[in-house]
Amino acid sequence: MPRSVSARPTLPDQDVRLSVDTIVFALEGEQLRVLLVKRPVEPFAGREAIPGGFVESNESLDAAAARILDAETGLRDVYLEQLYTFGAPYIALVRPPAPTPRDGRWVPMGSLGPLAFDHARILEFALQRLRYKLEYSPVGFRLLPQAFTLRGVQNAYETILGRPLDKRNFRRKLLSLKVLKPLARSAREGPHRPARLYRFEEDKWEGLREKGNVFVF
Amino acid sequence: MPRSVSARPTLPDQDVRLSVDTIVFALEGEQLRVLLVKRPVEPFAGREAIPGGFVESNESLDAAAARILDAETGLRDVYLEQLYTFGAPYIALVRPPAPTPRDGRWVPMGSLGPLAFDHARILEFALQRLRYKLEYSPVGFRLLPQAFTLRGVQNAYETILGRPLDKRNFRRKLLSLKVLKPLARSAREGPHRPARLYRFEEDKWEGLREKGNVFVF
DNA sequence: CCTACTTAGTGTAGAATCAACACTATGAAG
DNA sequence: CTTCATAGTGTTGATTCTACACTAAGTAGG
Secondary structure, three states, X not given: XXXXXXXXXXXXXXXXXXXXXXXXXXXXXXEEEEEEXXXXXXXXXXXXXXXXXXXXXXXXXXXXXXXXXXXXXXXOOOEEEEOOOOOOOEEEEEOXXXXXXXXXXXXXXXXXXXXXXXXXXXXXXXXXXXXXXXXXXXXXHHHOOOEEOHHHHHHHHHHHHOOOOOHHHHHHHHHHOOOEEEEEEEOOOOOOOOOEEEEEOHHHHXXXXXXXXXXXX | OOOOEEOOOOOOXXXXXXXXXXXXXXXXXXXXXXXXXXXXXXXXXXXXXXXXXXXXXXXXXXXXXXXXXXXXXXXXXOEEEEOOOOOOOEEEEEOOOOOOOOOOXXXXXXXXXXXXXXXXXXXXXXXXXXXXXXXXOHXXXXXXXOEEOHHHHHHHHHHHHOOOOOHHHHHHHHHHOOOEEEEEEEOOOOOOOOOEEEEEOHHXXXXXXXXXXXXXX
């Protein structure tokens, strides 16, 4: 299965090798300390760095992490955990109408068949990430058209989270963030009362987190 | 700088190559959909999979992700974000007394000098992770001795979070999780009233998240 | 044995936040 | 002008969070 690793970009061009870095924390009195080693070689010879090294062929990442940590610092038998379980780190979000892919097909998350590798687990994980991310970042709006209705946002959230949300509570909370700009035009679809359209104001979002503001449903 | 990538373990032994996988989400009506492609080659030929491919030498991960997505699905100009910013995915936690490393040295998080690569940013990120993780997982106890006092836990949390916590609120909340087992013995250090010792019960933690229980200070 | 010292350990009240809930307003279509 | 379907709006009770101060107990020293 794919694993999280890192490649040192400062390596010679020929063949990329994989490196694992390990951040070691310890508490000492009132301080949180981290273990650094001095690099004996270029690049950055002499600079302090997080312990890390290259994965050998046929070696698991877990094994490599343990081996390298031992080799570089002499530490062994410590609690070691992979910070992220999976290594395929890209998520893409597209706005509707979803483009028709030249190859591949769109599959509802609810009806996945058997997948290659451990891709099923990766997808599950990515969905989890997306859910968590909804709470503290504006990723949701990247899945919506530039102009959207409040109902549209709520639908998106409900779809992603997989549960219904209270309309009034949702609107109150969303609007209280003051990141949406009401547009002049309103949506006209169906023979019903059209809803107001909004636009997401990227810049207004900045600093919300610092102010302790979150967006949890 | 190191980047998040994944290695397909099913590759021939000789030289490991790097792959990037991209999960593409889109909303369609009431469904969250994901883009899958059929693998044309072994391993898992014919199986559906997340679009992904190998990074070329001298190619950045961002560039590789975009290139591969385009090549495999024809999608371009979508919002692409690296799920995790850094690729060094291991964090180790050691209990006091912190072992003396054969090489390297312990550095307080507060007084880091210049570091190799982008390790400063990685450390900052790891600390963030550790803080977040405190809230929903029992990692904190991995930094403490097997037997600890409530004050000890609070000190650890205060150190990691970098801010003082209310003693009574902290104890109430921690004990309400019912994951600590009081021990018979109590701590004897200093000429003062010794505090009760507790042990963390790993198994009691399981399922706390499901029950919607979190541990935020 | 008594006193002093220092940390352990405990409860409450007011504020803020969350969750549940139902009706009126408005535009389109016929 | 009536019908229909969705848009849009406040309040209340429950829960959770935060701020805050005193008594209890063990050790050490006289």
